[in-house]
Amino acid sequence: MTLLLGCIADDYTGASDLASMLSSCGLRTVQTIGVPQLGLELPEMDAVVVALKSRSIAAPRAVELSLEAERWLRGRGAGHIVFKICSTFDSTDAGNIGPVLDALREQAGGGIVAVNPAFIETGRTVYQGHLFVNGVPLHESPLKDHPLNPMHDSNLVRVLGRQSASPVGLVPLAVIEQGPDAIRAALQALASDGDGSAILDAVAPRHLLAIGEAALAGPVSAGASGIGYGLARAIVAREKLSGRPAAAMASSDGARDTHAAILAGSCSAATLRQIDVAERRMPCLKLDVDALLDGPAEAAHALDWARQRLERGPVLIVSSTPPEAVRALQARHGGAEAGHAVEQALAGLAEGLLAAGVGHLIVAGGETSGAVVDRLGLQALLIGPEIAPGVPVLQAVGAPKPGLRLALKSGNFGGDDFFLEALARLRDPDAAG
Ligand code: ADP
Numbered sequence: 001m002t003l004l005l006g007c008i009a010d011d012y013t014g015a016s017d018l019a020s021m022l023s024s025c026g027l028r029t030v031q032t033i034g035v036p037q038l039g040l041e042l043p044e045m046d047a048v049v050v051a052l053k054s055r056s057i058a059a060p061r062a063v064e065l066s067l068e069a070e071r072w073l074r075g076r077g078a079g080h081i082v083f084k085i086c087s088t089f090d091s092t093d094a095g096n097i098g099p100v101l102d103a104l105r106e107q108a109g110g111g112i113v114a115v116n117p118a119f120i121e122t123g124r125t126v127y128q129g130h131l132f133v134n135g136v137p138l139h140e141s142p143l144k145d146h147p148l149n150p151m152h153d154s155n156l157v158r159v160l161g162r163q164s165a166s167p168v169g170l171v172p173l174a175v176i177e178q179g180p181d182a183i184r185a186a187l188q189a190l191a192s193d194g195d196g197s198a199i200l201d202a203v204a205p206r207h208l209l210a211i212g213e214a215a216l217a218g219p220v221s222a223g224a225s226g227i228g229y230g231l232a233r234a235i236v237a238r239e240k241l242s243g244r245p246a247a248a249m250a251s252s253d254g255a256r257d258t259h260a261a262i263l264a265g266s267c268s269a270a271t272l273r274q275i276d277v278a279e280r281r282m283p284c285l286k287l288d289v290d291a292l293l294d295g296p297a298e299a300a301h302a303l304d305w306a307r308q309r310l311e312r313g314p315v316l317i318v319s320s321t322p323p324e325a326v327r328a329l330q331a332r333h334g335g336a337e338a339g340h341a342v343e344q345a346l347a348g349l350a351e352g353l354l355a356a357g358v359g360h361l362i363v364a365g366g367e368t369s370g371a372v373v374d375r376l377g378l379q380a381l382l383i384g385p386e387i388a389p390g391v392p393v394l395q396a397v398g399a400p401k402p403g404l405r406l407a408l409k410s411g412n413f414g415g416d417d418f419f420l421e422a423l424a425r426l427r428d429p430d431a432a433g
Pocket of ligand 1: 146147148265266267268289319320321325326327329330338339340341342343364365366367368369409410411412
């Protein structure tokens with residue numbers, strides 16, 4: 001296998017989002033959970049997205065894991081590696097975007113890293129280095145209330161500058177508009193001035209195409225699915241791959257008969273709306289999160305509740321609450337500790353649900369999905385059709401359950417009826433979206 005593109009993602013839902021974008025642009029793509037273990041058989045692929053869970057861990061460990069992934073990808077021929085981050089730049093002043101980019105850049109022998117988190121389809125744009133979410137500056141958007149990485153600064157040059165050992169430059173929209181050659185020249189000029197990375201503006205898909213083509217000339221870039229779109233389209237043009245049939249999703253026997261469940265651990269505004277819509281259509285259990293953190297009884301009760309209902313149709317189990325309730329819980333139990341404990345409890349529930357016959361599982365929340373995927377021991381995922389921008393149907397390769405289908409949704413993704421749409425698409429991935 002000689003990879004045309006190597007990707008390292010800092011969380012699992014972000015990895016699926018990027019993999020889905022690459023696949024829809026015509027690259028045969030697989031997502032691995034962590035650096036593939038020896039002996040994992042992967043089909044012939046153009047791009048591999050190594051999904052890490054490194055967004056909210058200590059920076060040195062995030063660097064170590066990312067470099068391990070980098071060695072694996074370069075060892076399979078990847079000439080360019082993109083570090084996939086959240087389109088809302090989720091991070092803190094301690095990292096991990098800056099430290100990982102510094103390490104990847106050093107490993108590649110220096111140069112400058114083009115950084116662009118825009119994702120136009122989901123309303124993330126960058127102008128004069130400032131990130132906007134649906135037209136609202138990042139620090140005024142719902143991301144200001146994120147339980148793990150609250151974002152209080154929209155100026156990404158400043159945000160990345162606080163995390164990175166080297167200075168950060170800006171390639172403004174006026175240069176992006178001039179196309180790939182102008183962008184490459186601007187990046188080179190910034191590198192000569194000593195910048196290790198640069199934020200690139202983008203407010204429309206054509207900007208991402210130009211950025212992708214320019215970035216491909218260097219060994220490393222960083223961004224969200226938008227830069228993936230630009231890179232994939234540049235590779236497809238360079239390798240003359242267009243018109244090749246997309247890889248088909250393996251058939252899953254009995255897919256229509258299997259039980260289905262939704263677990264929501266995201267407290268994002270979008271997920272809260274999706275829960276409101278779905279709970280009118282299926283049984284919904286709202287976990288008592290205090291009790292969940294106190295001992296195993298609440299999770300055991302939730303599993304019993306689900307087992308009694310799965311035969312009759314999908315069930316929805318949520319820990320999600322509005323921001324005031326999140327803050328109250330964090331005040332009682334500690335911020336990150338509470339979040340991680342809830343993630344682990346939901347992961348335990350996912351394991352119990354699979355044992356109870358669930359073969360279609362939808363998880364809302366990036367960190368929550370990471371905890372679930374780890375607990376289930378998933379190794380690699382084939383990328384199927386998109387349910388919503390950034391959220392594909394996934395099918396497990398090998399363990400733990402042949403044909404297990406999943407949708408892993410980053411909190412803010414999907415329309416209000418996402419859960420209903422996802423249930424339908426897991427049952428029949430090829431049905432029109
Ligand atoms: P998103 O994709 O929206 O960022 P994540 O799963 O990444 O969602 O993050 C949400 C975090 O909030 C997780 O750590 C999760 O365990 C935590 N969480 C879930 N429910 C609650 C709650 N009721 N109170 C506090 N934290 C919660």
